[in-house]
Amino acid sequence: MLSISQAIRGGGAYYLGGGAEDYYAGGAEGEGTWWGEVAAALGLEGRVTEQALSNLLSGFSPDGTVPLVQNAGEESRQQGWDFTFSAPKSVSVLWSQLPEGWRREIEAIQDAATRRALLYLESVAGLTRRGALGFDLEETKLLFAIFPHFASRARDPQIHTHCVLVNLSLRPDGTTGSLWSRELFRHKMAAGAIYRAEFAALLGKRLSICVARDGSVFCIPGVSEKLVESFSTRRKQVLAALEANHASGAVAAKLAALETRVAKGALNREELLREWQALGERMGWGREKAEWLLGKCFHQAPAPGLLREALGEVTERDSHFPIRDLVRRAAEHAVGTDAGADAVLAIIERARLALVPLGRVKGESRFTTREILSLEEKFLLEAGELAAASGHEVNANVLQNSLRSVDLSEEQKEAVIHVTERSGELALLLGLAGTGKTTLLAAANEVWTSAGYLVTGIALSGKAAAGLEAGAGIPSQTLSSLLLAVGMCRESGLPSPLTEKTVCVLDEAGMVGTRQLSELLHECKVSVWGSASGRAGGGG
Numbered sequence: 001m002l003s004i005s006q007a008i009r010g011g012g013a014y015y016l017g018g019g020a021e022d023y024y025a026g027g028a029e030g031e032g033t034w035w036g037e038v039a040a041a042l043g044l045e046g047r048v049t050e051q052a053l054s055n056l057l058s059g060f061s062p063d064g065t066v067p068l069v070q071n072a073g074e075e076s077r078q079q080g081w082d083f084t085f086s087a088p089k090s091v092s093v094l095w096s097q098l099p100e101g102w103r104r105e106i107e108a109i110q111d112a113a114t115r116r117a118l119l120y121l122e123s124v125a126g127l128t129r130r131g132a133l134g135f136d137l138e139e140t141k142l143l144f145a146i147f148p149h150f151a152s153r154a155r156d157p158q159i160h161t162h163c164v165l166v167n168l169s170l171r172p173d174g175t176t177g178s179l180w181s182r183e184l185f186r187h188k189m190a191a192g193a194i195y196r197a198e199f200a201a202l203l204g205k206r207l208s209i210c211v212a213r214d215g216s217v218f219c220i221p222g223v224s225e226k227l228v229e230s231f232s233t234r235r236k237q238v239l240a241a242l243e244a245n246h247a248s249g250a251v252a253a254k255l256a257a258l259e260t261r262v263a264k265g266a267l268n269r270e271e272l273l274r275e276w277q278a279l280g281e282r283m284g285w286g287r288e289k290a291e292w293l294l295g296k297c298f299h300q301a302p303a304p305g306l307l308r309e310a311l312g313e314v315t316e317r318d319s320h321f322p323i324r325d326l327v328r329r330a331a332e333h334a335v336g337t338d339a340g341a342d343a344v345l346a347i348i349e350r351a352r353l354a355l356v357p358l359g360r361v362k363g364e365s366r367f368t369t370r371e372i373l374s375l376e377e378k379f380l381l382e383a384g385e386l387a388a389a390s391g392h393e394v395n396a397n398v399l400q401n402s403l404r405s406v407d408l409s410e411e412q413k414e415a416v417i418h419v420t421e422r423s424g425e426l427a428l429l430l431g432l433a434g435t436g437k438t439t440l441l442a443a444a445n446e447v448w449t450s451a452g453y454l455v456t457g458i459a460l461s462g463k464a465a466a467g468l469e470a471g472a473g474i475p476s477q478t479l480s481s482l483l484l485a486v487g488m489c490r491e492s493g494l495p496s497p498l499t500e501k502t503v504c505v506l507d508e509a510g511m512v513g514t515r516q517l518s519e520l521l522h523e524c525k526v527s528v529w530g531s532a533s534g535r536a537g538g539g540g
Contacts, residue, residue: 001217002117002192004185005082031147035118035163038143038170048145056143056166059178068168068176080167081181083121083144085114085195086160088214090223091203093231095150096157096276097290102207107159109202111148114161116341117195118144124190124324125183128169137180137363140169150269154233157276186364190324193331194341201340210297211336218335222293224285231276302339307351309333311369317513319376320358320368323348372514379518386426386521392503394420394451402447412440420447426521428509438471441505445474448503456497458482458520459507468507479506479516486523498523 032048039045042062044052052062057079059072071077087095087110095106121142128140145164152158165184169177193216200218203209211218280286303309310329314321331344339347355367399421403413419427431437448455457476459465465476482497489496498504506512506520 001086002188002195003084003086004188005084032145032164035115035144035146036122037141038168041170042143048147053145053164053166056168057164059168069178071178078167078178078181081165081184083118083163083165083191084160085110085117085163085192086158087199088196088217088219089158089228089232090220091199092157092159093228094209094220094223094290094293095159096231096273097227097280097286099287099291102291102294105207106203107148107150109199109206110159110161111146112202113195113199113341114146114163116198117191118142118163120194120341120345121184121187121191125187126169127180127183128171128177129180130171130177138171140171140179142179143168143170151272152233155272156231156233157272158231186322187324190328190331193328194344197331197334197339197344198341200335201338201343204297204300204338205340208295208297209293213332213335216332220293222289224280224283224289227280227283227285230279230283300337302334302337302343302347306330306333306337306339307347311351315369315372315513316515317511319372319514320366322364322366323352326351326367375514375518379514379521382518382521383426387424389425392425392453393422394447396421398451399447402450403443406443406446408440408443409436412436412443415440416444416447419444420451438468441468441472441474445472445505452501453503454499454501455503455505456482457505457507460511464507468505472505474505476505476507479512479520483516483519483523496523 032053033046034044034048042056044062051064055062055064056068058064059069059074059077059079060067067073069077091106095103098106126140126142127137130136130138143166145166147162147164149160149162150157165179167179167181169179171177196218200211203211203220210221212221277286280290307330310326310333313329314325318325327344327348330347331341334340334344352367354370356370356373358366358368360366399417403416408416415429415431419429429437429440445455455474457465457468457472457474458479459468459476460479462478465478468474469476485497488494504520509517512520
């Protein structure tokens with residue numbers, strides 16, 4: 001995986017052992033090295049020294065004599081960022097149980113995959129601002145100081161590489177300046193996927209190790225799960241902190257990681273390796289079983305459907321997308337084949353020719369596929385037909401009787417009247433969070449029920465469906481489960497759950513992908529039933 005720190009302070013002491021945490025005490029971790037054309041241009045080569053890194057992060061030349069940016073030396077200066085590439089846990093555990101020669105091979109693969117990801121980042125996100133107001137963006141090269149690590153703060157095996165990006169650009173004309181960092185964060189997920197695709201491919205090519213996709217990452221089948229769990233101390237600490245705070249989610253996990261973070265302390269590589277290998281032997285998974293996994297896999301060419309699957313995932317929720325999203329998904333699907341970063345990016349370049357450009361959004365080019373364009377044209381046609389159709393209007397007397405029993409604002413009453421009496425078989429509601437959409441949908445549910453209709457709620461997630469049911473009193477399910485049930489009924493010849501008396505309330509319709517939305521509206525037409533498409537959750 002790839003994580004990016006928000007900022008670097010203190011001139012890099014954290015990485016060079018000059019800070020309170022003494023991150024490199026004892027020299028157990030690998031020495032830092034420079035990466036990139038900027039390093040060569042500045043006369044940097046070989047080992048990263050504290051003086052040179054500190055001066056560069058502060059905005060000066062390596063010797064500290066020449067300011068290279070306008071705010072050099074200022075305390076408020078954004079000095080840089082830490083891009084940390086971490087190998088999957090099963091890779092680190094396998095590494096910890098192998099003899100020295102094989103460990104060096106895996107370390108070399110980690111280094112190669114990291115450097116390939118940095119090259120990708122430089123090619124797509126290396127930018128600096130120019131002009132009187134800094135509005136002009138210009139491509140530039142990047143300067144990284146790379147520090148390889150082999151252990152976590154909890155002294156478990158964890159191969160990872162800190163890549164310190166110095167906030168400094170060297171333009172083609174020889175001038176220098178700060179970086180424009182937005183694109184670096186935009187491409188984080190794609191760069192992480194490129195790293196993993198390259199790592200997995202090199203494991204197969206160099207060591208013939210089999211890998212398997214595990215969600216968005218990968219693992220090595222055959223590595224002891226019990227040993228992996230034993231070497232996951234940091235994960236346990238974070239989970240315990242989340243449980244203690246009754247928290248969940250990515251942001252809470254990040255905060256929990258910071259709260260449980262302790263000084264790494266002095267590390268002795270040989271002592272730790274002996275400890276790790278002794279534990280492996282005690283748990284019945286040591287050197288012999290680790291070596292058995294080598295040489296067990298043959299090269300496998302990428303599946304012909306790799307690009308199709310990647311496009312399917314990218315367009316599942318979004319009708320248009322940036323190329324970085326396609327890079328990410330294609331790289332994830334390449335895991336388990338011999339397609340590394342170069343092969344993935346070549347596939348993307350060929351695919352780009354068949355995509356439909358849609359212009360730029362927030363400075364970034366967006367694309368779609370011809371399939372999605374066709375689906376959207378069909379969707380708009382069917383939506384128009386449904387909106388113009390009649391047959392599910394609620395009688396005015398029934399409507400007024402139902403509204404007398406509920407406490408609604410005039411705006412909410414107008415919305416209820418809109419979806420139950422005035423609109424066609426497709427009605428839309430748009431409202432910001434806190435405007436009472438759930439309350440008015442509860443009232444609309446009562447109106448429809450009084451008129452003899454069967455109301456069902458639909459949402460993308462089970463949690464959202466449960467919220468719609470609890471808030472508006474509308475029996476709800478996920479869109480996927482509804483479409484699956486409709487399809488199964490059609491195949492088996494059973495009556496569809498969508499009848500002429502069905503009214504559907506679709507929560508957060510704007511979040512539904514084109515394919516699913518088109519399928520839902522198609523079922524509306526086939527089943528000749530009415531649909532009220534509403535947003536019971538947040539607006540937008």
